[in-house]
Amino acid sequence: MRNKKLMAKSYFIIILLLLCPFAISCWIIYPDSRCNPGLIRIYQWASGFASLHVPKYTVQIINEAWHSKGVYDVQIGCPAFASTTLIDPMVLRRTDMANCLLKNGSIIRPGEVITFDYSNLLPYPFIVLNIKCLY
Ligand SMILES: *[C@@H]1O[C@H](CO)[C@@H](O)[C@H](O)[C@H]1NC(C)=O
Numbered sequence: 001m002r003n004k005k006l007m008a009k010s011y012f013i014i015i016l017l018l019l020c021p022f023a024i025s026c027w028i029i030y031p032d033s034r035c036n037p038g039l040i041r042i043y044q045w046a047s048g049f050a051s052l053h054v055p056k057y058t059v060q061i062i063n064e065a066w067h068s069k070g071v072y073d074v075q076i077g078c079p080a081f082a083s084t085t086l087i088d089p090m091v092l093r094r095t096d097m098a099n100c101l102l103k104n105g106s107i108i109r110p111g112e113v114i115t116f117d118y119s120n121l122l123p124y125p126f127i128v129l130n131i132k133c134l135y
Pocket residue numbers: 090104105
């Protein structure tokens with residue numbers, strides 16, 4: 001009996017999630033709920049040392065917005081980010097105190113991987129703040 005109730009509850013939640021793109025509350029949060037920052041994955045790992053033995057990290061950013069033709073205007077939160085080595089501004093460019101722009105705002109195709117290295121004493125927790133999708 002309890003199991004049935006639990007199952008009914010989980011079905012309800014699944015249905016709610018499926019309906020989300022069409023529900024008014026979702027549209028208020030994300031006018032295009034299928035186009036959200038979670039579609040851009042960021043992986044990074046330690047990859048050796050830059051000069052003066054400063055740790056180096058390799059970042060891989062992957063566009064997983066398979067439902068779209070691509071994403072653009074990808075904004076990355078980077079308030080306290082710094083690197084002792086230069087990062088190609090066409091890959092990652094600071095636009096203001098808190099934001100960095102990926103690939104100068106141009107289109108990133110589904111499955112495309114963007115890679116860059118930076119060096120700092122600690123790894124920096126990048127997050128994607130905003131994206132726009134191309135259909
Ligand atoms: C980068 O984007 C800005 C603003 O969209 C543009 O003015 C500039 O020419 C772009 N830089 C390059 C090298 O394409």
